[in-house]
Amino acid sequence: MSRHLLSAADLDADEATAVLDTAAEMANVAGREVKKLPTLRGRTVVNLFYEDSTRTRISFEAAAKRLSADVINFSAKGSSVAKGESLKDTALTLQAMGADAVVIRHGASGAPHRLADWVDGSVINAGDGTHEHPTQALLDAYTMRARLGRLAGLKVAIVGDVLHSRVARSNVLLLHTLGAHVTLVAPPTLLPVGVGAWPADTSFDLDAVLPSSDVVMMLRVQRERMGDSFFPSVREYSRRYGLDGARMRQLPAHAIVMHPGPMIRGMEIAPEVADSPRSTITEQVTNGVSVRMAVLYLLLGGMNQ
Amino acid sequence: MTFLIKGVSLLGGEPTDLLLRDGVVAEAGTGVSAAGAQVIDADGLVALPGLVDLHTHLREPGREDAETVETGSRAAALGGYTAVCAMANTEPVADTAGVVEQVWRLGRRAGLVDVQPVGAVTVGLRGEHLAELGAMATSAAAVRIFSDDGHCVSDPRLMRRALEYVQAFDGTVAQHAEEPRLTENAQMHEGEISARLGLTGWPAVAEEAIIARDVLLAEHVGARLHICHVSTAGSVEILRAAKARGVRVSAEVTPHHLLLTDERTTTYDPVFKVNPPLRTGADVAALRQAVADGVIDAIATDHAPHTVEDKECEWAYARPGMLGLQTALPVALEVFGQQWDLIAERMSRAPARLAGLDGHGRHPATGEPANLTLVDPTARVSVDATAQASRSRNTPFARMTLPGRVVATFLRGEPTVLDGKASR
Ligand SMILES: [Zn+2]
Numbered sequence: 001m002s003r004h005l006l007s008a009a010d011l012d013a014d015e016a017t018a019v020l021d022t023a024a025e026m027a028n029v030a031g032r033e034v035k036k037l038p039t040l041r042g043r044t045v046v047n048l049f050y051e052d053s054t055r056t057r058i059s060f061e062a063a064a065k066r067l068s069a070d071v072i073n074f075s076a077k078g079s080s081v082a083k084g085e086s087l088k089d090t091a092l093t094l095q096a097m098g099a100d101a102v103v104i105r106h107g108a109s110g111a112p113h114r115l116a117d118w119v120d121g122s123v124i125n126a127g128d129g130t131h132e133h134p135t136q137a138l139l140d141a142y143t144m145r146a147r148l149g150r151l152a153g154l155k156v157a158i159v160g161d162v163l164h165s166r167v168a169r170s171n172v173l174l175l176h177t178l179g180a181h182v183t184l185v186a187p188p189t190l191l192p193v194g195v196g197a198w199p200a201d202t203s204f205d206l207d208a209v210l211p212s213s214d215v216v217m218m219l220r221v222q223r224e225r226m227g228d229s230f231f232p233s234v235r236e237y238s239r240r241y242g243l244d245g246a247r248m249r250q251l252p253a254h255a256i257v258m259h260p261g262p263m264i265r266g267m268e269i270a271p272e273v274a275d276s277p278r279s280t281i282t283e284q285v286t287n288g289v290s291v292r293m294a295v296l297y298l299l300l301g302g303m304n305q
Numbered sequence: 306m307t308f309l310i311k312g313v314s315l316l317g318g319e320p321t322d323l324l325l326r327d328g329v330v331a332e333a334g335t336g337v338s339a340a341g342a343q344v345i346d347a348d349g350l351v352a353l354p355g356l357v358d359l360h361t362h363l364r365e366p367g368r369e370d371a372e373t374v375e376t377g378s379r380a381a382a383l384g385g386y387t388a389v390c391a392m393a394n395t396e397p398v399a400d401t402a403g404v405v406e407q408v409w410r411l412g413r414r415a416g417l418v419d420v421q422p423v424g425a426v427t428v429g430l431r432g433e434h435l436a437e438l439g440a441m442a443t444s445a446a447a448v449r450i451f452s453d454d455g456h457c458v459s460d461p462r463l464m465r466r467a468l469e470y471v472q473a474f475d476g477t478v479a480q481h482a483e484e485p486r487l488t489e490n491a492q493m494h495e496g497e498i499s500a501r502l503g504l505t506g507w508p509a510v511a512e513e514a515i516i517a518r519d520v521l522l523a524e525h526v527g528a529r530l531h532i533c534h535v536s537t538a539g540s541v542e543i544l545r546a547a548k549a550r551g552v553r554v555s556a557e558v559t560p561h562h563l564l565l566t567d568e569r570t571t572t573y574d575p576v577f578k579v580n581p582p583l584r585t586g587a588d589v590a591a592l593r594q595a596v597a598d599g600v601i602d603a604i605a606t607d608h609a610p611h612t613v614e615d616k617e618c619e620w621a622y623a624r625p626g627m628l629g630l631q632t633a634l635p636v637a638l639e640v641f642g643q644q645w646d647l648i649a650e651r652m653s654r655a656p657a658r659l660a661g662l663d664g665h666g667r668h669p670a671t672g673e674p675a676n677l678t679l680v681d682p683t684a685r686v687s688v689d690a691t692a693q694a695s696r697s698r699n700t701p702f703a704r705m706t707l708p709g710r711v712v713a714t715f716l717r718g719e720p721t722v723l724d725g726k727a728s729r
Contacts, residue, residue, distance in 0.1 A: 088617050108619035109492075109503040110573030117574075129621070131503030169503060193508070194500030 001298050004116050004123040008134040008174040016177055020142050022294035023287070029066065030290060039301045040069035043100040048074045048090070048115075049126075050106045055261065055285070056126050060103045060135075063292035067301070072097070087111060091118035100300055104128070122299045130164045136260055137170035139291040141178060143280050144215055146287070147256050152179035157209045158200075159185040159241060160219030160268055161230075163192050167260045168219060172200045185209050187241065189230040190221075206241055210250040217258040218243050218268045234267060244270040248278065256280050306719065307331075309339050313347035313679060315669060316645040323352065325675040328717040333671050345723075347679055350712055353649050355387025355676035356634065357656040357665050359479075359557050360454070360533060360605035362626065363389075363420070365411060366404070367396025372610035372696045374408065377630070378417035380608070380694040382721035382728075384630040385678035385711040388419040388657065388665045389608075393430070394455040400425035400436035402444035409446035417721045417729070421660055424448040426467050426478060430456045435467060442474040449661040452479035454533055455580075457515055459485050464519060468528035477555075477659065479531040480519050482540070483581065487511035492621055494567040494582040502570060504620065507582045509537040516540050520547040520554055531659060532556040534607050536581040538591030545600045555659055557605035558592050560636035561627055561701055565589075569701070575616050575623030576701050579609070582625075593640060596651055603656040606633045610697035628700040631693055635686065635707035643682055664717070675718035684710035694727065 001015050011019065029037055045064040049057050057073065064071045074094070087106075094102055101122040104112050109129030116123040127133040145151050156175055162168045162184050175182050176199035183201040184191060191202055203209050210216065221241075223234060231237045238244075243257065248270075251257075257269075257278045265271045274281060312320040315333075322337035323330055332339075358381065364372035374391070381389050391408050393399035399408060405422040412420020424441035428434045430453045441448040451471060458464045458480060467478050488511045493499050495506020516532055520543060523530035535541065535556045547554050561579060566586050569577040577583060595601040609626025616623050637648050657666025664674040690703040714722040721728050 086614065086618055106619070108621040110621075111619045113573040114619060129503055130505075166503060169501070192500035193495050193506060194497035197497040197500070 003299070005134050005295055005299065006112050006116060006123065006125045007132050008137045008170040010134070011174065011177065013177050016138070016141070016174060019138055019291065019294045019298060020145060022297060023142050023290040026293040026297070027287070027290040035066055036068055037066060038068050039297055040064070040067040043069045043300055044072065044098060045069045045101045045103065045296065046072045046074055046094055046097070046099040048094070048102050048104045051127070053105050053127065056105060059285070059288040060126060060292050062289045063296055066289070066293055067296055069296070087114060088118055091115050095119050101296060124295060124299065127166055129166065131166050132170045133166040134170045134174070135288070135292055135295055136167050137174040138295065139284055139288045140171055140217065140258060140260070141174055142287045142291050143258065143284050144256070146283070147280060148214060148254065151175070154180040154214045155212055156180050156182050156215040156217060157185050157213040158182060158217045158219065159206060159243070161190045161221045161225060162186045162195070162219065163190045165219045171217065172198050176200070183209050185241070187231055206247065207250065210247060211252070213251060214255050215258060216243060216251065216255065218263070220260070220262065220264060221268050238267055242268050242270065243273050245272045248273050248276065251278070258284060260284070307339060307342040308345060308715070308718070308720070309337060309342040310345045310347045310352070310679070313350050313352045315352050316649055317351055317643060320348070323669055325715060325718040328675055330669050330671055330673050330675050333669065345713065349681065349683065350679045351645060351682050352669055353385065353645065353678050353680060354653040354666050354668060355678050355714060355716065356385045356652045357660065357662060358386055358389040358606050358608070358630065359603055359656045359660060360607045361389040361391055361630065362394065362609045363391045363408070364610055365395065366407065370696070371612050374411035374420060375415040376694060376696045377608070377610070378412065378415040378420065379727045380630040382417040382714050383694050383711060384632070385634050385680065385714055386418050386630060387676040387678070387714060387716050388421060388660070388662050390421045390423050390450060390660050392454045393423050393425040393452060398425050398429050399423070400428050400430070402437065402440040405441050405446040405448050406444050417727065418716065419662065419665070421662060422446045422448055423450045423452050423454070423479070426451045426453045426458050427463065432456060432458055432460055432463065435463070435470065438471055438476065439474060442476060449475065450477050450479050450531065452481065452533065454479065454481045457481050457483040457485060459515070461518060461522065465522050465526060468523055468530060469526045472528055475661070477529045477531050479533050480515065481533050482512045482515035482519070484511040484514050487514070492578070493570050494584050496567065496585060498567045498570055502573070504570070509539050509584070512537055512581055513539040513543060517543050520544070520552055523554060524552045529553045534559050534562065534581055534605070535592065535601060536562045536584050536588065538588045541591045541595040541600055544595070548600060555602045556600070557603040558596060558601045559607045560604060560629055560633045563589060563592055563596070563604070563640050564636050565701060573620045575618065575620050576627070576699050576703070578620060578623050578625050579627050580625035596641070597647065602651070603659060604633065604637055604651045605656065606630055610695050611699050612697060616699050626699065628693060628695050628697060630695070632688060632700060632702045632707065634680065634711065635709045636702070638682070638709040639707050675715050677715050678711055679713040681710045681712050682708065684708070686710050
């Protein structure tokens with residue numbers, strides 16, 4: 001693996017599979033009484049979060065601690081970051097602290113790429129703007145493989161605000177690498193101009209896609225998009241693109257329903273669907289820790305040493 | 306001081322001697338001699354009329370930490386320029402006779418190029434009320450080009466009025482064509498790469514829609530119109546059609562839009578962030594063709610210095626703009642080769658005509674003002690961002706090796722650059 005994980009495209013099929021296999025081993029550790037491995041003892045992992053995302057931060061923190069790393073949380077609130085310190089100056093501070101890895105969540109697309117130019121340690125993109133969220137894609141792939149036994153040949157529908165979704169971008173890239181077939185389903189306003197170059201099909205018709213889908217991944221749709229005329233109303237959006245009980249019953253019996261969270265019940269997903277046995281939402285959270293352990297392990301302590 | 310330039314090739318022609326005295330070319334020919342003249346051996350060098358930039362941001366007053374009239378003038382002289390048009394988006398905005406005269410005087414004091422101020426079209430560049438265009442025209446700065454550059458005059462009625470009004474003093478409105486609603490929060494060219502990078506797109510249509518509208522407005526009222534930094538193939542087609550039916554429209558393109566594409570954005574390094582954004586390879590090809598066939602009249606730098614803090618940051622937070630004065634001629638040579646007449650037309654004669662700068666853009670013949678630049682066409686120079694005369698270092702051409710080196714620049718017979726170094 002290369003030094004950083006900035007994009008899901010940084011991983012080839014062997015590397016991505018190695019992450020998923022390693023994550024499976026990590027999951028066994030999580031099931032043991034003593035949940036810690038000594039692998040990263042003495043190494044420092046910094047969580048640098050410019051956006052509030054408690055769930056992702058906690059997931060990375062748990063992953064690093066289970067590998068015995070020292071974890072420093074550097075959140076935007078109450079730190080020099082909030083006082084207008086530049087990303088570059090923050091990078092120099094982290095460099096001086098000897099950070100072995102920096103996990104960064106940032107509202108600006110490409111911020112992790114900038115950071116990677118300024119620090120010697122590994123940079124892990126934990127979500128940048130509307131660009132990518134590669135560990136989310138890895139945990140999604142892990143979850144699909146755990147539930148359905150394979151990734152190659154799976155038909156995956158990703159539904160919702162693709163335009164603004166870093167989860168969609170990373171999933172398209174990773175699932176393509178791993179041999180799955182992705183169809184993006186959205187109103188035309190929420191697909192980016194240029195989406196034709198992505199290794200995925202597109203559709204405006206959810207009902208046409210569901211019967212042949214092995215996986216349906218629902219993306220969060222923010223209400224504010226309505227104000228920008230991406231769609232006329234929440235009601236119309238959920239009628240055309242929301243996953244309710246009736247739509248769920250169009251799926252093949254084995255199909256699963258995923259959501260990266262946090263979800264808006266009643267908007268893109270009905271409570272009945274979120275709470276059904278098809279839903280993998282809580283597994284995704286659990287698998288997130290294992291996958292992030294695997295990423296830290298492979299970037300910092302694993303195969304390269 | 307009298308200078309005798311020996312054996313220079315005028316626009317690539319046979320070696321000629323030029324005697325510069327009292328601000329003019331006193332003699333041009335072979336075997337010229339003059340007692341007491343400082344002789345410059347110009348064997349192998351090419352003489353061009355001093356370059357004229359229609360579009361320069363000198364940042365003074367207001368952002369002297371990024372550039373001053375003096376540092377920008379020095380960069381211009383080193384780039385082979387003898388005149389630059391200073392854009393109005395300073396702080397305060399150059400929207401009154403007082404501010405344009407201040408910029409004009411600062412230019413005179415620096416004395417390295419003629420600094421011709423551009424006046425704002427609207428008060429504070431806000432796009433609401435016309436600035437006192439007539440007062441700027443009759444000021445000591447004698448403003449002829451008016452532009453809200455950095456902002457589009459997007460209100461069609463206000464644009465119509467501006468186009469009409471400036472005809473009273475032979476003015477031109479230079480439009481920064483950017484439909485503001487279509488470019489809210491826009492970060493880069495909208496296309497395959499913006500989709501991949503998750504950066505908000507700046508669609509070509511936002512430029513083309515304004516150019517189409519303004520061409521029709523100019524046609525309707527019979528006014529002159531200039532389009533700043535044309536960046537798309539679609540814009541070229543609109544201009545081509547407008548010119549073919551006789552609309553009085555002129556256009557410029559930047560060196561960076563002639564050489565670089567949106568592929569550069571993939572590093573997220575904001576040194577490549579610019580407005581309008583870098584476009585696709587197909588756009589670059591159309592722009593080159595438009596320069597070659599005259600649909601685009603001028604190459605203009607849009608020299609836009611920014612401090613390190615405004616560029617060494619996240620892409621979305623960075624200011625748009627690139628340095629251009631010291632690299633424009635090398636980029637033109639890289640793109641068009643040694644087509645000296647084309648380069649003289651697009652970088653000196655046409656911009657001088659459009660800006661009404663009578664002493665510039667003239668062939669260095671006997672009796673003409675001695676505004677000229679000497680270029681070593683065989684030199685290849687690696688661009689060093691830290692070695693720019695500009696106070697800023699945001700050149701997108703850093704580490705690129707480009708052809709051509711400006712050896713000397715003369716402004717009214719006095720050297721502003723000699724041996725590749727600024728005279729002051
Ligand atoms: Zn502009």
